Amino acid sequence: xxxASSDNDGTGSRAPRGRSRATGRATLADVAxxxxxxxxxxxRVVAGxxxxxxxxxxxxxxxxxxxxxxxxxxxxxxxxxxxxxxVVLIPLLSNTLFTELLEAVQDVMWDAGYPIFVGITQYxxxxxxxxxxxxLSHRPAGLILTGFDRSEAQRRLIEASDTPCVHVMELSDxxxxxxxxxxxxxAAQAVARHLLDRxxxxxxxxxxxxxxxxxERAEGFRSVLQAAGCHDPRLEILDSRPSSAALGAxxxxxxxxxxxxxxxVFFCNxxxxxxxxxxxxxxxxxxxxRVSVVxxxxxxxNAQMLPALSSLRTPRREVGDAAARMLLRxxxxxxxxxxxxxxxxxxxIRASS
Amino acid sequence: xxxASSDNDGTGSRAPRGRSRATGRATLADVAxxxxxxxxxxxRVVAGxxxxxxxxxxxxxxxxxxxxxxxxxxxxxxxxxxxxxxVVLIPLLSNTLFTELLEAVQDVMWDAGYPIFVGITQYxxxxxxxxxxxxLSHRPAGLILTGFDRSEAQRRLIEASDTPCVHVMELSDxxxxxxxxxxxxxAAQAVARHLLDRxxxxxxxxxxxxxxxxxERAEGFRSVLQAAGCHDPRLEILDSRPSSAALGAxxxxxxxxxxxxxxxVFFCNxxxxxxxxxxxxxxxxxxxxRVSVVxxxxxxxNAQMLPALSSLRTPRREVGDAAARMLLRxxxxxxxxxxxxxxxxxxxIRASS
DNA sequence: CTGAAAGCGCTTACAG
DNA sequence: CTGAAAGCGCTTACAG
Numbered sequence: 001x002x003x004a005s006s007d008n009d010g011t012g013s014r015a016p017r018g019r020s021r022a023t024g025r026a027t028l029a030d031v032a033x034x035x036x037x038x039x040x041x042x043x044r045v046v047a048g049x050x051x052x053x054x055x056x057x058x059x060x061x062x063x064x065x066x067x068x069x070x071x072x073x074x075x076x077x078x079x080x081x082x083x084x085x086x087v088v089l090i091p092l093l094s095n096t097l098f099t100e101l102l103e104a105v106q107d108v109m110w111d112a113g114y115p116i117f118v119g120i121t122q123y124x125x126x127x128x129x130x131x132x133x134x135x136l137s138h139r140p141a142g143l144i145l146t147g148f149d150r151s152e153a154q155r156r157l158i159e160a161s162d163t164p165c166v167h168v169m170e171l172s173d174x175x176x177x178x179x180x181x182x183x184x185x186x187a188a189q190a191v192a193r194h195l196l197d198r199x200x201x202x203x204x205x206x207x208x209x210x211x212x213x214x215x216e217r218a219e220g221f222r223s224v225l226q227a228a229g230c231h232d233p234r235l236e237i238l239d240s241r242p243s244s245a246a247l248g249a250x251x252x253x254x255x256x257x258x259x260x261x262x263x264x265v266f267f268c269n270x271x272x273x274x275x276x277x278x279x280x281x282x283x284x285x286x287x288x289x290r291v292s293v294v295x296x297x298x299x300x301x302n303a304q305m306l307p308a309l310s311s312l313r314t315p316r317r318e319v320g321d322a323a324a325r326m327l328l329r330x331x332x333x334x335x336x337x338x339x340x341x342x343x344x345x346x347x348x349i350r351a352s353s
Numbered sequence: 354x355x356x357a358s359s360d361n362d363g364t365g366s367r368a369p370r371g372r373s374r375a376t377g378r379a380t381l382a383d384v385a386x387x388x389x390x391x392x393x394x395x396x397r398v399v400a401g402x403x404x405x406x407x408x409x410x411x412x413x414x415x416x417x418x419x420x421x422x423x424x425x426x427x428x429x430x431x432x433x434x435x436x437x438x439x440v441v442l443i444p445l446l447s448n449t450l451f452t453e454l455l456e457a458v459q460d461v462m463w464d465a466g467y468p469i470f471v472g473i474t475q476y477x478x479x480x481x482x483x484x485x486x487x488x489l490s491h492r493p494a495g496l497i498l499t500g501f502d503r504s505e506a507q508r509r510l511i512e513a514s515d516t517p518c519v520h521v522m523e524l525s526d527x528x529x530x531x532x533x534x535x536x537x538x539x540a541a542q543a544v545a546r547h548l549l550d551r552x553x554x555x556x557x558x559x560x561x562x563x564x565x566x567x568x569e570r571a572e573g574f575r576s577v578l579q580a581a582g583c584h585d586p587r588l589e590i591l592d593s594r595p596s597s598a599a600l601g602a603x604x605x606x607x608x609x610x611x612x613x614x615x616x617x618v619f620f621c622n623x624x625x626x627x628x629x630x631x632x633x634x635x636x637x638x639x640x641x642x643r644v645s646v647v648x649x650x651x652x653x654x655n656a657q658m659l660p661a662l663s664s665l666r667t668p669r670r671e672v673g674d675a676a677a678r679m680l681l682r683x684x685x686x687x688x689x690x691x692x693x694x695x696x697x698x699x700x701x702i703r704a705s706s
Numbered sequence: 707c708t709g710a711a712a713g714c715g716c717t718t719a720c721a722g
Numbered sequence: 723c724t725g726a727a728a729g730c731g732c733t734t735a736c737a738g
Contacts, residue, residue, distance in 0.1 A: 027731055038709045043733065053707060070490045074436065075731035077427035078714050093456055094653075099446035106473060115488065118471050120459060135468065137423045245657040275657045281634070282659055300447075304598040304628045306635055380715055391725045396717065406723060428715035431730045708738085718729080 026067035034063040046071055077139060086327065087135045088144040089119040089128060091211065095243070095269075096299045097316050098146075101168065104320025105144060112328055114141060121146070123211050129154055136161050142327045148172060148179075149212045164330035166323045169213060169316075171340055178330065180323040180341045184213045187312050187345045188220030191266050191294050194310075194347055196228050200264035200292055204235040206251045206276070207268045208243035217268045217296065235259060248275025249282075256285055263291055264353070270295040270302060270311055277305050277352065292353040298346075307351035315343040379420035387416040399424060430492060439680065440488045441497040442472045442481060444564065448596070448622075449652045450669050451499075454521065457673025458497060465681055467494060474499070476564050482507055489514050495680045501525060501532075502565045517683035519676045522566060522669075524693055531683065533676040533694045537566045540665050540698045541573030544619050544647050547663075547700055549581050553617035553645055557588040559604045559629070560621045561596035570621045570649065588612060601628025602635075609638055617645040617706070623652045623664055630658050630705065645706040651699075660704035668696040 032042040045060040077083040119131035225231035267273035273295030298313035398413040472484035578584035620626035626648030651666035
């Protein structure tokens with residue numbers, strides 16, 4: 001009688017390991033054994049290091065293919081004290097601006113082999129702090145953050161973690177801060193100037209959520225109107241509720257009721273502007289004959305509005321793409337051309353202004 | 354002269370480890386040493402096991418707090434062959450339906466201590482297969498998938514990975530399949546019946562993207578109209594391009610031009626319906642007097658439309674919430690009440706129908 | 707260019 | 723209820 005369990009003796013780690021904790025998947029050791037090299041050499045090939053003799057590298061690659069070997073991300077992260085995760089923190093998903101940004105980041109990172117973690121901050125600093133604290137414990141390879149609105153403590157936390165970090169949607173001129181975006185102030189100024197150029201003088205501003213970028217837009221708007229001598233604070237509606245078509249409709253109605261001489265409205269989000277435009281239709285207020293309307297971001301659907309909505313196109317896909325590429329360079333320790341990348345914006349004039 | 358480095362001798366791992374690969378963060382061993390217990394006991398307390406004497410557990414918790422200890426997710430995953438990541442695969446982010454679903458899942462999972470990985474499949478089976486293959490190598494603790502449209506090979510892959518999995522947005526009656534959603538067919542049937550009840554007979558259907566759920570809606574719509582004896586295949590527009598207001602406007606125009614006797618349109622997405630409604634305004638087609646319009650999903654903004662858009666409200670937040678809770682139970686090995694949860698839907702009648 | 711040894715920080719059986 | 727030992731699968735110095 002021969003021992004049944006001896007069938008696999010000597011075949012090493014490719015045999016089932018009985019009560020051991022092994023998972024059954026091929027490991028680096030299996031690959032190395034099959035290729036006839038040491039695990040460390042196999043590791044070098046898998047990691048893409050070029051210091052391995054081509055012939056050996058080829059044997060390793062063949063073994064990887066034959067075994068269907070996939071590196072274990074946890075073991076990798078534990079041994080190297082670095083994961084291959086990229087963390088992206090955005091305020092919310094209900095704004096197409098951020099989902100497009102996210103998709104662009106995801107596209108680049110996926111191709112580069114980095115899965116992304118998405119954290120939703122809900123515009124709440126404490127929520128962002130909690131997310132950061134939690135995600136940083138995963139030792140992410142990189143970080144993409146929206147804007148600069150965070151506490152000194154958080155900044156130090158990020159700094160101390162030594163994680164490459166790129167900020168998006170706003171610009172900073174601090175030399176050690178990496179960011180990709182455009183000037184919210186200049187963008188709002190461009191809208192205000194456009195409306196002045198159209199001969200408008202009684203121009204209202206409608207902002208919601210009141211996040212830092214909305215406030216910068218308000219500031220840009222105000223500066224241009226003040227310079228033109230036609231700024232009227234009563235024409236500014238700043239509402240801290242989340243942006244929505246309902247809010248835009250409400251604001252538009254309030255404005256035309258209380259200020260019948262109104263001749264333009266700058267909504268700092270397209271969804272607000274959609275609501276405003278529909279309310280104008282409902283009230284019979286001719287756009288743009290009596291009131292010009294302009295939105296912000298130029299999200300899909302503006303061309304279908306009645307009249308087609310003028311807006312300021314923001315380059316969120318380009319921002320996501322450029323930020324991801326910059327982060328990749330930082331993660332690899334490669335130099336970046338400039339720490340701050342200004343991608344600009346474009347005024348899209350349609351029928352509503 | 355005393356040896357300067359001896360200052361920390363004997364303090365164990367709390368001292369800087371010089372050239373070692375340690376990260377400087379507190380480890381379980383540090384916690385155990387401070388609490389005067391073994392690492393395994395500390396591990397049990399941190400993991401929430403109840404088999405530790407309260408007094409010891411308290412000492413461990415105090416040490417955790419004092420050291421600011423955070424478990425290392427990689428070490429945990431490596432040792433236990435399970436990560437604490439939950440993977441969610443959805444078709445895209447540009448549909449509010451999915452972002453709301455995602456936010457609900459995220460809320461539940463965050464509270465339970467599980468970060469989520471989001472994969473965007475772009476409605477492409479090969480993309481989903483690649484995402485699944487990649488994410489499964491992280492040994493996720495759980496999986497949330499949209500619908501059932503995947504190959505036998507993928508199903509086996511998931512099965513073999515032994516990862517708890519919940520499907521969302523569609524229902525199955527297979528006893529071993531866990532799912533949370535509602536009947537797409539019944540929902541579309543409810544819309545069709547509503548239009549028949551309104552006395553409509555020349556009812557068009559507009560579908561985009563043509564994903565499995567859209568096709569089920571088309572099927573439900575068709576079945577009711579056939580039963581009523583007024584189904585006309587020429588009134589069905591099935592367009593494989595992604596859903597958008599522009600597409601809805603185009604479809605509406607085409608329908609009224611080629612079928613002047615049209616008296617209702619069922620758009621199987623609200624954004625299509627918005628485009629259709631605006632096109633009706635543009636063309637001067639009275640809604641609902643000449644043509645009734647109904648959308649699907651009831652995303653935000655319908656009440657602001659002109660006229661306000663009737664739609665079928667789908668319970669995506671509830672689906673996300675329930676799916677996450679079900680997955681949590683599966684991950685913990687707890688029993689679930691039923692493998693399939695039907696959350697229903699609600700017809701929201703507004704002015705457009 | 708290649709490898710033997712040690713270690714990353716945790717958990718899993720196993721034993722008491 | 724508690725712990726000493728081993729191990730998860732990889733990478734990091736170090737040495738040659």
